Amino acid sequence: MEDMLLYSSLSLLLLLAVAFKFLLQTRTKHKHLPPSPPSLPILGHLHLIKKPLHRTFHRFSQKYGNIFSLKFGSQFVVIVSSPSAVEECFTKNDIILANRPRFLATKHIAYNHTTVAAASYGDHWRNLRRISALEIFSTNRLNMFLGIRTDEVKHLLHKLSRNSCQGFAKVELKSMFSELTFNIIMRMVVGKRYYGEDVKDEEEARKFRGIMKDLAGFAGASNPQEFVPLLRWIDHGRLEKRLMKLANKTDAFLQGLIDEKRSKEEKMNTMIDHLLSLQKSQPEYYTDQIIKGLILVLLVAGTDTSAVTLEWAMSNLLNHSSSVEEG
Structure with missing residues (x-):
C-alpha cells in the first residue's frame, strides 16, 4: 500500500x-x-x-x-x-x-539524426549534400540511369495493357506508381527489381516490401508521441520499441546489400558500386553508414506517393505512349 x-x-x-x-x-x-x-x-x-x-x-x-x-x-x-x-x-x-526537429523516428531509423534529411545544418550536413549533389543527383549520374526509368515505364504500360485487353477496366494506380518508383530506385541502387515480374530473389523482395510498408507507416509526423513528451516518456503505444525493431531490420537489410556488392566485386554501374569505389580512396567520407543513410533517404522519399510523383510518372507514361505511336 x-x-x-x-x-x-x-x-x-x-x-x-x-x-x-x-x-x-x-x-x-x-x-x-x-x-x-x-x-x-x-x-x-x-x-x-x-x-x-x-x-x-x-x-x-x-x-x-x-x-x-x-x-x-x-x-x-x-x-x-x-x-x-x-x-x-x-x-x-x-x-x-535548415535544422530539422529531432523525432524518435529520425533518432532510430535515420542513424541518430545523421542522414541528409535529418541532420542539423553544419559540416556533416554540407558533406552529405555535396555527395548527394555530385555522386547521386548530378545530371550525368541521372542520365546514366535513363534506360532503367524507360524500362520500368514499359513494364507498367504492359501491365496496364493486360488489365484492359478485354475492354475498359478499373485499375488502382497508387500502388502501381509506388511499385514503379521503388523498382526504379532499387535498380539504380543495387540493380534489382522487388515488385512485379523479373524478381530474382522472392524472399529478399518480400523482406524489402515489408520494410517499405513499415517505413511508410512511420513516415512524416503522424505520431502523437513525437509532440507530447509525457507520451514519449512512458513509450505510449510502444512506439520507441517498434521503431528500434524496424531500425535494426532496415539496417541489416541495407548492410546486406552493401556486403553482397563488396564480396562479389561486380562491375555493375549501380549506386552502391559507385559509392564503394569512392570508399576505397576516401573511406572517411564514404563509410558504410553514410552509404546506408543515402539509400535510406531515397527509399523514404519513395514512400511519398504525392501529386509530384504521380505527375512525373504520368508525364513519362504519356511521353512513352507518344513515342510508341510515332514509331
Missing part, C-alpha cells in the same frame, strides 16, 4: 510539473512571433488539427494571415502559404530554417 501511494504521488507530481511548465510557456508573451489561435497546455493546438490538413491550414490562414504559428504539443511550427514568403524562407533565410 505504501509503494502504491508513493508511485501515485510521484506520478501526480510529475503531471503537475509538466502541466505547470507548459502553462508558463503558454502564458509567456513572445514578441515577433506569427499570430496563432489560442492553445492548450501540453497539447498546444493539436486539438484543432483536423483532416484534411490543407483545409485546416487554409481556414487558419483566412483568419490569421499567410504566415501563422501553431504548437504541435511541444513542437513550434510556422505555416507559410505566401509564395513570396516561401521563396524568402528558401533563399535569404535558408540557413536559419
Whole structure:
C-alpha cells in the first residue's frame, strides 16, 4: 500500500510539473512571433488539427494571415502559404530554417539524426549534400540511369495493357506508381527489381516490401508521441520499441546489400558500386553508414506517393505512349 501511494504521488507530481511548465510557456508573451489561435497546455493546438490538413491550414490562414504559428504539443511550427514568403524562407533565410526537429523516428531509423534529411545544418550536413549533389543527383549520374526509368515505364504500360485487353477496366494506380518508383530506385541502387515480374530473389523482395510498408507507416509526423513528451516518456503505444525493431531490420537489410556488392566485386554501374569505389580512396567520407543513410533517404522519399510523383510518372507514361505511336 505504501509503494502504491508513493508511485501515485510521484506520478501526480510529475503531471503537475509538466502541466505547470507548459502553462508558463503558454502564458509567456513572445514578441515577433506569427499570430496563432489560442492553445492548450501540453497539447498546444493539436486539438484543432483536423483532416484534411490543407483545409485546416487554409481556414487558419483566412483568419490569421499567410504566415501563422501553431504548437504541435511541444513542437513550434510556422505555416507559410505566401509564395513570396516561401521563396524568402528558401533563399535569404535558408540557413536559419535548415535544422530539422529531432523525432524518435529520425533518432532510430535515420542513424541518430545523421542522414541528409535529418541532420542539423553544419559540416556533416554540407558533406552529405555535396555527395548527394555530385555522386547521386548530378545530371550525368541521372542520365546514366535513363534506360532503367524507360524500362520500368514499359513494364507498367504492359501491365496496364493486360488489365484492359478485354475492354475498359478499373485499375488502382497508387500502388502501381509506388511499385514503379521503388523498382526504379532499387535498380539504380543495387540493380534489382522487388515488385512485379523479373524478381530474382522472392524472399529478399518480400523482406524489402515489408520494410517499405513499415517505413511508410512511420513516415512524416503522424505520431502523437513525437509532440507530447509525457507520451514519449512512458513509450505510449510502444512506439520507441517498434521503431528500434524496424531500425535494426532496415539496417541489416541495407548492410546486406552493401556486403553482397563488396564480396562479389561486380562491375555493375549501380549506386552502391559507385559509392564503394569512392570508399576505397576516401573511406572517411564514404563509410558504410553514410552509404546506408543515402539509400535510406531515397527509399523514404519513395514512400511519398504525392501529386509530384504521380505527375512525373504520368508525364513519362504519356511521353512513352507518344513515342510508341510515332514509331
